[in-house]
Amino acid sequence: MKICYFGTYRQGYSRNKIMIAALQKVGIEVEECHVQLWHGIQDRVEIVTGGWKRPSFWWRIVRVYFKLIIKSIKLKDFDILMVGYPGQFDVFFAKILAVIRGKPLVWDVFMSIYLVSKERKLDKKNRFTINLIRFVENLSLQLPDLLLQDTVEYVRWFSSEYGIPDERFRIVSTGADDRIFSSRNSSRKDKKFLVLYYGTFIPNHGVMKIIQAAVLLRNEKNIYFEFIGDGPDKKSAEMYSIEHQLNNVRFLTWMQQEELLDYIAGADICLGAFGNTPQSLMTVQNKIYECMAMGKPIITGDSPALRNNLPDKTVILCSRDNPQDIAIEILRLKRNPTQRKLLSDKAEETFRRNFSTECLGQRMKTYFSELIKE
Numbered sequence: 001m002k003i004c005y006f007g008t009y010r011q012g013y014s015r016n017k018i019m020i021a022a023l024q025k026v027g028i029e030v031e032e033c034h035v036q037l038w039h040g041i042q043d044r045v046e047i048v049t050g051g052w053k054r055p056s057f058w059w060r061i062v063r064v065y066f067k068l069i070i071k072s073i074k075l076k077d078f079d080i081l082m083v084g085y086p087g088q089f090d091v092f093f094a095k096i097l098a099v100i101r102g103k104p105l106v107w108d109v110f111m112s113i114y115l116v117s118k119e120r121k122l123d124k125k126n127r128f129t130i131n132l133i134r135f136v137e138n139l140s141l142q143l144p145d146l147l148l149q150d151t152v153e154y155v156r157w158f159s160s161e162y163g164i165p166d167e168r169f170r171i172v173s174t175g176a177d178d179r180i181f182s183s184r185n186s187s188r189k190d191k192k193f194l195v196l197y198y199g200t201f202i203p204n205h206g207v208m209k210i211i212q213a214a215v216l217l218r219n220e221k222n223i224y225f226e227f228i229g230d231g232p233d234k235k236s237a238e239m240y241s242i243e244h245q246l247n248n249v250r251f252l253t254w255m256q257q258e259e260l261l262d263y264i265a266g267a268d269i270c271l272g273a274f275g276n277t278p279q280s281l282m283t284v285q286n287k288i289y290e291c292m293a294m295g296k297p298i299i300t301g302d303s304p305a306l307r308n309n310l311p312d313k314t315v316i317l318c319s320r321d322n323p324q325d326i327a328i329e330i331l332r333l334k335r336n337p338t339q340r341k342l343l344s345d346k347a348e349e350t351f352r353r354n355f356s357t358e359c360l361g362q363r364m365k366t367y368f369s370e371l372i373k374e
Helices: 014-025 041-048 055-073 090-101 113-119 127-141 152-162 207-216 234-243 257-266 278-282 286-293 304-309 323-334 337-354 357-373
Strands: 002-007 029-034 080-083 105-108 146-149 169-171 193-199 223-229 249-252 269-271 298-301 316-318
Touching: 002 014, 002 090, 014 029, 014 105, 014 357, 029 055, 055 090, 080 090, 080 357, 090 105, 090 127, 113 127, 113 278, 127 152, 146 152, 146 357, 152 169, 152 278, 152 304, 169 357, 193 207, 193 257, 207 223, 207 234, 207 323, 223 234, 223 257, 223 323, 234 249, 269 323, 278 304, 286 298, 286 337, 298 323, 316 323, 323 337
Parallel strands: 002 029, 002 080, 080 105, 105 146, 146 169, 193 223, 193 269, 223 249, 269 298, 298 316
Antiparallel strands: none
């Protein structure tokens, strides 16, 4: 089987890298037909909030899709055309190519860019553009022969929002790249009890809840919090930490991947997401799978998606509305090393059995084999 992985998708984004690695892991040949359109998060935000009106952006669109057309003409034979994330605008051209080649079209939807834009309150800056994105997203969902999504909860949202039948979707969990994320020994020399958050400081991570938990634990001996990454809520978190004179909190910027892996390996507890946004409630965040792959005890906010996707006692689930609940669970795990070890073992075992790249690849191979037979 040969897959053409197609579009202007974010080539360095974890979902796309994991999907390609998973396909290759089970012996499926993957040929990428890709041209970069976006230049980072800020670029996308500027375009959504009105930058799309600039002639320079439309000239960029023309150049990018011209290059994509040239690349697609040179493609050798393949069995399935698969659009990577995000592909809301790529699907239209991909459908034409799929029809011309007589091949089925698959789209890894993964997330709604309409919902992401709403959660980041971009509709407050340019309501017309957000409504246009919703219109385009609705149309694009009608075109593929098969849609991929990471949770049943997100599928239900798409069905409710756009009327897309559930049976048009197949579930491929987010997982993690286990070529990179795997258990390793810590190089830490100190004896601090380290609680780690790493991520993009977006609303669905609920970082302020974690900071508030740190305030509650400020007088507990030897408990320290480290925050790694950058994003829209980081400045507020830093200011809150300064206002409360927290000596148990440290902020670090993004770092090289190998260094980040050392920090994860050295953490006593890793934290997931605590936001109450629809996006947060419907997904199992990538970093939860990454920490599972590395065999770490994890505390994260409760949600139907987590309960339905992860076996009981894989991670600690707590209230998303109450920082005190986060603090209580951190303190309880600190005092119970036996439970931390049980959580570590269960998390890693669950990941290997259900969410490794090989598991994801086998799942897609089954879906795609059925699609080809049709």
